[in-house]
Each structure stands twice: as structure tokens, then as C-alpha cells.
Amino acid sequence: MLDVERLSKIYVNRGDGPAGGLQEASFSLSGATFFALLGPSGCGKTTTLRCIAGLERPDDGLIRVGDEIFFDATQGVSVPMNLRRIGMVFQSYAIWPHMSVFENVAFPLRVARDEKFTAGELARLVDEALARVSLDGFGSRSATRLSGGQQQRVALARAVVRKPRLLLLDEPLSNLDAALREEMRNELRRLQQEIGVTTVYVTHDQTEALEMSDRIAVMSQGRIVQMGQPQEIYFRPANRFVADFVGTTNWLKGQLGETRPEGLRELTLGSGRSIVCTAPTAAPANAHVSIRPESIALHAIDTSRPPETNRLEGSIVFAGFLGVMNRYQVDTGDAVLQAYAAASAQHRVGDRVALDFAFRDAAVLPE
Amino acid sequence: MTSDSADVPVAAPMRASSLRGHATDLFGRAWLGVLIAGIIAVLVLPPAWTLLRTSLGTIQNDMSLSGLTLQNYADLAASPRLATTMLNSIVFATFATLVSLIFGGVLAWLVERTDVPMKGLAYLTTIISLGTPYILYVTAWLYLLGRAGPFNDIYRGLIDPEASPFDVNSLAGMVMIEGFLWSPLVFLLLSSSFRAANAEMEEAARMAGASIAQTMMRISLKLAWPAILALALFVFIRNLESFEVPALVGMPGRVDVLTTEIYRSIKEMPPRLGYASAFSVVLLLIVSVLLFFYGRISRHAERYASITGKGYRPRPFLLGKARWPAACFILFNFLVVLLLPILALVWVALQPFVRPMRWAALNFLTTKQFAAVLTSPHYLELGINTFIVAVATASAVMLLTLFAGWLAGRRQIGGVVSDQLVTVPLVFPGLVLGVALLELALRLPIPIYGTLWLIVVAFMIRYMPYGMRYSFAGILQIHPELEQAAGVSGAGRGTMLRKVVFPLLWPAMASGWLFIFLLCAKEMSLPLLLAGPNSQTISVAMFDLWSNGQGGEVAALGLIWAALMTGVAATFHIIMRRQSAGTFGH
DSSP, X not given: OEEEEEEEEOOOOOSSSSOOOEEEEEEEEOTTOEEEEEOSTTSSHHHHHHHHHTSSOOSEEEEEXXXXXXXXXXXXXXXXXXXXXXXXXXXXXXXXXXXBHHHHHHHHHHTOSSOOOOHHHHHHHHHHHHHHTTOXXXXXXXXXXXXXXXXXXXXXXXXXXXXXXXXXXXXXXXXXXXXXXXXXXXXXXXHHHHHTOEEEEEESOHHHHHHHOSEEEEEETTXXXXXXXXXXXHHSOSSHHHHHHSSOOEEEEEEEEEXXXXXXXXXXXXXXXXXXXXXXXXXXXXXXXEEOGGGOEEEOTTSOOOTXXXXXXXXXXXXXXXXXXEEEEEEOSSOEEEEEEETTOOOOTTOEEEEEEEGGGEEEOOO | OOOSOOOOOOOOOOOHHHHHHHHHHHHHHHHHHHHHHHHHHHHHHHHHHHHHHXXXXXXXXXXXXXXXXXXXXXXXXXXXXXXXXXXXXXXXXXXXXXXXXXXXXXXXXXHXXXXXXXXHHHHHHHHHHHTSOHHHHHHHHHHHHXXXXXXXXXXXXXXXXXXXXXXXXXXXXHHHHHXXXXXXXXXXXXXXXXXXXXXXXXXXXXXXXXXXXXXXXXXXXXXXXXXXXXXXXXXXXXXXXXXXXXXXXXXXXXXXXXXXXXXXXXXXXXXXXXXXXHHHHHHHHHHHHHHHHHHHHHHHHHHHOOOOOOOOOOOXXXXXXXXXXXXXXXXXXXXXXXXXXXXXXXXXXXXXXXXXXXXXXXXXXOOHHHHHHHHOXXXXXXXHHHHHHHHHHHHHHHHHHHHHHHHHHTTOTTHXXXXXXXXXXXXXXXXXXXXXXXXXXXHOSSOOTTSHHHHHHHHHHHHHHHXXXXXXXXXXXXXXXXXXXXXXXXXXXXXXIIIIIHHHHHHHHHHHHHHHHHHHHXXXXXXXXXXXXXXXXXXHHHHHHHHTTXXXXXXXXXXXXXXXXXXXXXXXXXXXXXXXXXXXXX
């Protein structure tokens, strides 16, 4: 459906902070996919989106939707943005303040070059789009008299009113407050599935990306560093950057040692203690191990260690009660590790505890 | 892991069709920028070139230009007039700047940062005086401080019947009148920077134990200093360029400054165009240098600006016992800047000839002057001329800068060039631009000299930078995504501009239009040089009337004109408010 090949866009010294360039990004999506571009600011995710939309002209590469080529550097093809028939929701929503809600949504139909709509068709399509975003009856409202959430819905209605081939969303939820954001997350996903449009979603919020997407591409410094389903990204991060950026993780440093069966290796920590972890065969001897806080179980020291499990002992240096759970930081001598425990747990700062985590939950990751 | 599609086609060599595609694509994006930059260049560059060329040539008897010589500059350097007029100009500009800065600055601080009473009066005074033509103001003061005016009259009545201690046609008189002329603007600009200043900085100083005076000296003044300095330089430049006061006040008393010297040499028979051009180039260079420093200082000032945007008003300083003396200052301002001049004008307009303010003279009150102005077809024609010029100029400037502002604000092709070219006229004092256009028009094959259109072109050049400020600021307030959303929705560039940018820019454009309209309606120096017998405007007529000693008619004409302009401005303002309320739902 959407194919992007070796897309590059280099900004030459923009003078305002890190240049948000893009290098050789490639991906292809099948129809009706919800695809998230996830990364920190300046990683190139917005540049990718703007290149697909036609707001930026890439330096190199190819963009194709279905069998129509939007951009091809080798053939010098670049379809102007207004002929691409794409729906887009901007970060600021970009609701035109001098038009009513109806006129905002009707705009793409009114300026369409290839199709002419009668007044009746136009009204029907706009009402349909407004109904999709639960704004029935808001048509005559002035666009300036809308709350943030309503503006968001108008922007969505405008983006889908012409049945676009592709829906592009540029951090659409970042201007909403937390409660509204969760509501809109569900609604966006529902809308996308209803109309079955291929969607590219730019965000720096990993929770959003994990919850909403069929596939995620994690970007860093202008490159796609990992692409896959949410579970794949979370449980099998390709490198240290992805593990750090998606979710929270603990790091232990050590020397890789003896090889065990089934892809496991021994790792000797700085203190001389050793643990068992998974590691790629080519990993260098100096290794970093990632352990997710939620895969660490906190036990009293005198309990017995389950099989296939590492155990590190340490004392609690920080205890925080979050309502749904407790968050502890435990100094093991090698590092301060973060771990979660049920809300009912009652460890206190200074207590000695045992940290247990399965061999398979500790993974050596490349740089 | 980065690519799902492994089979990547081999890069095809660049084909001719793609080159052509690139060319048409580039043309499609560039033609608007090239067109706009071209129009601006055609307007802006020839005057500068003509001025320079004339200053370096010899004028033949048939007005043609020949040779390349520094003779004009040599004459200039040898002439004692250069040193005298330059010194006069500098003294005049410096002291006038000081007067308006101290007067307007103190007023601004009192109104914005203290609990002085009668703040409204200060604003009222300022707004009304900004709408009054300078020449009207100047004539009012000429009467007030003149031989027959009330000040000399009272002195004669009380102390010495033979003396006239106030000599208005002197450097001191010029300084005073020019100073009062600019103090309303200083007040407006400084009050906005006092208002924007972060009061927490002052409050922090007070909490740290500083007294009001210490806070003022060590914090407020230090923070405002770059802004004050920039404003001082700006007013200084304006004073150097000013023509109204030197011409009306200085010339009769033989006090000449750079601008009046240029005017004199043009009006001589035969006109000494080469000499005037050399003089103009000198003035132009001085202004350019000063503007360069102004740009640097005001950038510095922006860094000091600490606008919080929290929208809360700082607690004013409590003046205590000083409240009423401070109020007297505001009253004094009202009296000097508004009431006295207007009373004087009304008095002069209602008398058959200029005479002192006496009870006895009340018997001679007459509406003859008003009747003369209102019934004369000549004045009606002048009014219509002025209207045509002002409307044409304001519309043309706003239309041109609308595109230029968009190109520059959105960094389109041609935007940067347009932006830079548009600011070029800032270095032209009105009179110098007049000289340049006069020379240009005399040499052009098209018969534009002596028509209203020459004045329109001159005003367009002069006020383009102002129009650009409005449109550029307006564009920057429109979020770029509003335009991009239109593009992604399927609109081409033309549709996007027409349906999104223009409607949103409308309020900014309308205020810019009104501003330029009012400036054109009262500016004198340009039309004075460029008007032919059939292309006179109101301000030129007022100058001529005054030169002929018809003070009464000047006053009557001026009052009627000022009332008309105030009416236009007010109506426009009300319509605008309604319009934008309709559009933006505020």
C-alpha cells in the first residue's frame, strides 16, 4: 500500500538546534495498517511524515502509494501535495478560524480538482464525517468556539472526509490533557479500523505507539533502528537505544563468559558475582545487560531461589508508593536497579532484599 | 532490520524529461517571488541610482546630465553652508530628541507604573495628537509663540510693552516644537515597553530590601536602557530627516538645517540639482550609518525584553504625596500637546487676520475663513486629490507587501530579496526621496512629472517598509500548519492564498492600510517637491497658504481636514471591529 524506499532528506545547518535530517529510511505497509513512527525529537520522524505528505521535498528515495509514485528522485517525479489525496492531522490541528466547522470539513471537497460535488453530496459527506467523530450538529459552530478535544475531532473529520488513500497524524494528541488523551487514543484507533485507512502516526510517546499500532518503527538520529510489532519492539529491542526509549530498563555491565545451552551465556559483574543471560553470538566481551523492572521480583532474603532464575541481593535506597504499585530502587553493589512490587508490599528504605529475574529476562544488547 | 523490501531498483540515469520537469517545477514555485522582488526593485533602486548619478555629474542647460565628476562634492566641502547646516541639524536633532524623550518618557513611566490619577487623559492627548497633521501643529505653535501670540502678548502687557522675548523662529523654538511633536510617539512606544517589562524583577529588588529610588536606578532603568537608547536613536534619525519644522519655523528665521538647505537649492532658479543631490547623498549616508546602529541596538533591546505573557498587571508604585504634582504633569502635557494648539487654531481660524488673543478681539469673530474653505471648489479639488493619492498608495502598498510579506515570512523563493529591498527606502529622508524622484521624473520618457501618479509612486516607495511591517507580522501570526493543512486537503497555492491566507491576514492588512492612508494624508515634504500645478494636495496647499501669510485659512482648512481624518479613522476602526468580530467570533 505505502512503500518508502531509501528516503533521505539532509538539512544543511539549520542553525536552530539539532538538524532533523533523515537517512535512507525504508519501509512498506500493507493496507489498513496503523503504523507508528516513534522516536525522540529531532530523530527524523516528522521529516518522514512531511516527505510523505509532500510538505518537504526529499533529497533522495522513492515514495509510492498503491501503484502511484508520489516521489521518485531518480525519475524526477514529485506529485504536488494537493494532488496526493492524503488526509493529515497537524499537531496544532490547524483549524481555520475564519471558517465554520462545516466549512473547515468541507474544504477538501470544495477544492478537489478531479471531482465536483453537488451541494447535497457535499452536505452529506461532511455530516457523515462529523458523525464519525461524534460531532453531529456542530457544523454551524464557529471554529474558534471549540475545546481542544473538539478541534482535534474537526481536524480528523477534515482529514477523512474525502476518503483519503493515506492518513497522516503528526503528534495529534500531544496538546491534549492526560484524560482526554487516553480517550482520544481509543477513538482514533476505532475510527481508523472503521474506515480501514492506512495510517502513519508520528509520536514520541511510547505508550501511545505500543497501544495503538499494528507496527512500530523506532527512529534515532535520522535512521530507522528497529521495525516490528509492538510486542517485538518491547520484548526484543534491537539495541540499547530501543530498550531505553521504549519502556524503562535497568542496565548491568559485565564480562561475558562461558556459553550455556540454548543461547544463554554467563556474565561476570564488576563485584565478581555472575548471572546468566541471553546474548547474541557475536556480542563483544564487554557487555551491557538489560532487565525490565517488571521482570524483577522482590523477595525476602531467606526465601529459596526458583529454577532458571538469577538472584542479586541488595538494600533498598528508595521506596515510592504509586497507588497501583510500589516502586523500589535497590543498590546491589554493582548498580542501582529499579523494581516494582504489588501495592501491598511493605519494604522500607534500608531493608535487605533479594532481586530475582529469569535467565531469559536478562538480555545483552548491542550498542 | 531497517528495510522490509529487499529488491531495490537500480538507480536510473537522470533523463532529459526529468530535467525539464525540474525546470517547470522550479518556475512554478519561483515566478511569484521573482515578480514581486522585481516590482519592488524597479520601485526602489532607480531613485537611489539617480541620486548618486546626478551628484556625480554636471547638469547642462537643457537639464541633461553629463560627465563623471566629484565637482558637486568639492563644492559642498568648500561651502561654509555644509558645516553650518550640519551643526544646526545635529544640535536641533539632539535637543529635540532629549525634549521628547524626557517629556514622553516620564509621562509613560507615570502612567504605566504608578498610581497617578488621570491616566486616561494622557492616552486621549496622545491619540488625538497623533492624528493631527504636523503642519497644523507647527502653525499653531508658530502663532502661540509668535509676535502676535499670547505668550509675547502677555509679557508685553505685564512687563515690557516694547519687547518680544519669545523668538519662535530660532533654534530653540524649533527644538521645542519638534520635541513636543514627537513626545506622543515616545510615550506610546515606551509605555508599551514599561508595560511588557517583567514586574517580578522589580519586586525581587524590593523584596531584597531596595527602596523605590534604588529599584528604579538599579533595575528598572538598567533593564529599559537598551529600549530607551534604541528609541532615542530612532527619534534622532526622524529629527534629522524632518522637514516640516525646519521649513516652517527655521527658514523664516534663517536657521537652516540639512533638509531645508536641500529644499532651498532645488527651489532656486535654476535649481542646483547636482548640489542638492550631493547634499542628499551626505544625508543619506548619515542616516544609513545611524540606522545600522539602530538595528544593532534594537536587537540587543529585544534580548532584554522579558515579556512573561502571564497577563497580570504589576502592582504600581505608590506615589503618596507626589501623586498630585505628578497629576499636574499629565495636565501640563494635555495643555501643551493638545489644548493650547487647538485653541490657538480655532482662534486664528475665527479671526479675519492673525491677531493677539484679547477680549476685544471677540467682536471680530467671523466664520469667513471656514466659509472660504468650505465653498471653494479649489479646496474640494485638493481634498479629492489627496484622497485619491492616499487611497491609491495605501491599496498598492498593502497589495504588494501582502505578497512580499508572505514570501518572506514563509521563506519562499524571492522572499529574502523582497524583504531586503523593501527596507531600502528607510534610509531615504522624505525630502531626499523627493529630490531623487524629481530628477528621475524629469528624465523619464513617460510624462509622469506633475501628475498625481508621481506622488503616488513616491509615497509607495516611502511607505513600503511600513506596509511590510504589518503584513510580515500578520503572516508570522498565522500558524504555518493552517496553510499546510489547506495544501494537504488538496488546494493549490493560489487557492490556499485566496481561501486561507488572505482572509486571516485581512485585519492586519486593514490596519496597515489605514496607517498608510493617514500618513499620506498628512505628509508634506514629498508632495511639496513633486506636485505640479494640477496635482496639489492639502498639505502642500497649507504650506503655500502659510507662506502667503494666510494663517486664518490654514487653520480653518487644517481643522476641517483633521476632523475629517479623525472621522475616517474612527469609522474605519468601528467597521474593522465589527468585521473581525464576525470573522473570529471574539
